[in-house]
Amino acid sequence: MIICVYLQFTMTSNPKQYEAVKHIFTAYLENKKLRKTSERYTILEEIYSLTGHFDVESLYAHLKGKKYGVSRATVYNTLDLLVDCDLVSKHQFGKNLAQYEKSYGSRQHDHLICTDCNNVVEFCDPRIQNIQNTVEDLLRFNVTHHSLILYASCKKENCENKRI
Amino acid sequence: MIICVYLQFTMTSNPKQYEAVKHIFTAYLENKKLRKTSERYTILEEIYSLTGHFDVESLYAHLKGKKYGVSRATVYNTLDLLVDCDLVSKHQFGKNLAQYEKSYGSRQHDHLICTDCNNVVEFCDPRIQNIQNTVEDLLRFNVTHHSLILYASCKKENCENKRI
DNA sequence: CTCGGTGCAAAGCTTTTGCATCCGC
DNA sequence: GCGGATGCAAAAGCTTTGCACCGAG
Numbered sequence: 001m002i003i004c005v006y007l008q009f010t011m012t013s014n015p016k017q018y019e020a021v022k023h024i025f026t027a028y029l030e031n032k033k034l035r036k037t038s039e040r041y042t043i044l045e046e047i048y049s050l051t052g053h054f055d056v057e058s059l060y061a062h063l064k065g066k067k068y069g070v071s072r073a074t075v076y077n078t079l080d081l082l083v084d085c086d087l088v089s090k091h092q093f094g095k096n097l098a099q100y101e102k103s104y105g106s107r108q109h110d111h112l113i114c115t116d117c118n119n120v121v122e123f124c125d126p127r128i129q130n131i132q133n134t135v136e137d138l139l140r141f142n143v144t145h146h147s148l149i150l151y152a153s154c155k156k157e158n159c160e161n162k163r164i
Numbered sequence: 165m166i167i168c169v170y171l172q173f174t175m176t177s178n179p180k181q182y183e184a185v186k187h188i189f190t191a192y193l194e195n196k197k198l199r200k201t202s203e204r205y206t207i208l209e210e211i212y213s214l215t216g217h218f219d220v221e222s223l224y225a226h227l228k229g230k231k232y233g234v235s236r237a238t239v240y241n242t243l244d245l246l247v248d249c250d251l252v253s254k255h256q257f258g259k260n261l262a263q264y265e266k267s268y269g270s271r272q273h274d275h276l277i278c279t280d281c282n283n284v285v286e287f288c289d290p291r292i293q294n295i296q297n298t299v300e301d302l303l304r305f306n307v308t309h310h311s312l313i314l315y316a317s318c319k320k321e322n323c324e325n326k327r328i
Numbered sequence: 329c330t331c332g333g334t335g336c337a338a339a340g341c342t343t344t345t346g347c348a349t350c351c352g353c
Numbered sequence: 354g355c356g357g358a359t360g361c362a363a364a365a366g367c368t369t370t371g372c373a374c375c376g377a378g
Contacts, residue, residue, distance in 0.1 A: 035332060035377050056367080071335040076368065092258055095343075096366065112305060123299055131289045132314060139285060141276060141316035148312045150296060152305035199352050199357065220342075235360040240343065259368075260342065334375075344365070350358080 018048045021087050021104045028085040039070045043078045047088060053099040053120060091147065093120070110148040117154065182212045185251050185268045192249040203234050207242045211252060217263040217284060255311065257284070274312040281318065 025044055029036050046062055047054070056075060063070050079100060082088035089103040093113060099120070109124040128148055136143045189208055193200050210226055211218070220239060227234050243264060246252035253267040257277060263284070273288040292312055300307045 037333065037377075039334070069335090072367095073336080073369080074334055077333080092256060094256055095259070095262060098259060098367080112299060112303065112307070114305070115308065121303060121305075123303065125295045125298065127291060127295055128312075131291055131312075134289065135276060135287055135314055136316070139276065139287065139316075141278070141285075141314075141318055143276070143314045143316040144279065146312065146314045148292075148295075148310065150299055150305075150307045150310045152300070152303075152307040154305055201352070201358065203359070233360090236342095237344080237361080238359055241358080262342080330376105330378090332375105332377085335373095337371095339370070340368085342366095344363105346363085347361095349360085351355105352357085353355095 017105060018045055021048055021102075024104070025082070025085065025087060028081070034081070039074050040078050040081070042066060043070065043075060044082065044087070047082070047100070048102050048104075050102070053091070053101045055097075055099055059100070093149065110150070112150040112152055114154045115151050119154070181269060182209055185212055185266075188268070189246070189249065189251060192245070198245070203238050204242050204245070206230060207234065207239060208246065208251070211246070211264070212266050212268075214266070217255070217265045219261075219263055223264070257313065274314070276314040276316055278318045279315050283318070 021044065022041065025040070026036060028034075029040070043059075043063065046059065046066070050059075050062075056072070056079070059079075060070075060072055060075050063075065079088060079090070083090050083100075087102065087104050088100050091099045091101070091111065093099055093111070097118075107124055109122045110128065112121045112123060113119070114121070128146065132143050132146055135141070185208065186205065189204070190200060192198075193204070207223075207227065210223065210230070214223075214226075220236070220243070224234075224236055224239050227239065243252060243254070247254050247264075251266065251268050252264050255263045255265070255275065257263055257275070261282075271288055273286045274292065276285045276287060277283070278285070292310065296307050296310055299305070
């Protein structure tokens with residue numbers, strides 16, 4: 001068996017990427033007959049300028065400083081739309097640890113959370129797909145997505161330099 | 165490769181099992197120099213008389229009717245202890261969907277959640293252990309436990325008879 | 329012009345906390 | 354009797370909701 005677990009490197013933001021997701025989002029909004037408001041695009045742009053995971057509060061804080069401020073309600077509403085059209089994925093790492101991340105152009109990956117310092121490390125292992133396929137066949141469900149979280153304690157040197 | 169995913173059948177409650185976990189809990193409390201209060205044993209007994217998953221509210225509701233009522237604070241406190249000594253496991257299925265289940269005598273298993281009806285199906289696939297081992301080696305973490313949740317839509321007939 | 333979307337603040341829900349009382353040791 | 358544990362209610366933290374106003378189509 002090919003061992004193929006590796007660290008996931010989060011894509012750096014770039015303008016071309018934002019153009020691409022903007023088109024996807026526009027198509028989604030038109031398809032659902034939703035309005036193309038400036039707030040929605042502001043939020044999308046902000047998310048795609050961030051790297052790594054973020055939570056609602058930090059996104060809201062970033063947006064407050066912009067020309068067009070938005071309210072929390074709008075942030076939550078828009079995040080739901082972005083999750084629905086697969087431009088953003090949501091991870092519930094714990095009761096009060098909901099994290100989002102942009103998902104366009106990102107490789108499928110899972111997360112390891114250090115129980116000592118709450119840092120999150122991304123990794124990718126294609127074998128998870130096998131499990132998913134088997135369950136799908138045996139239990140007769142359509143598996144749409146999954147969440148695999150490994151909880152681990154660091155040997156310190158792994159942890160210090162990473163943000164959640 | 166041996167296909168070995170299968171449904172997990174929750175153990176039915178039985179008095180002998182409660183005696184066993186009671187001894188474990190007692191040893192744990194003594195070891196940690198914590199008090200053996202009647203509330204703690206009442207909660208443990210109630211949990212081991214339940215089948216399947218439960219949330220704090222439903223456990224609290226069950227306990228309210230007993231001879232010795234308990235408060236929510238005590239339920240939360242005791243659940244933390246039981247999770248710590250591995251007699252109960254906690255699953256965060258969503259922001260407001262924390263579920264617990266007794267874990268003594270249960271096989272390691274994971275969960276599939278139906279996004280149509282919120283039902284939870286348990287399954288077991290030993291291949292998850294391989295992934296865990298590989299990550300452990302490559303990322304140099306001690307993986308203590310994991311959470312694998314598959315999100316799926318049912319083909320209806322699978323879902324109707326199951327409770328969350 | 330219409331009605332969906334937004335902003336604000338209030339409400340909701342689960343979980344935690346503070347404090348007086350209780351009881352295991 | 355001492356100090357940890359409990360019970361109650363208030364507080365906290367994240368998310369949703371209600372309502373008046375705004376603006377995209």
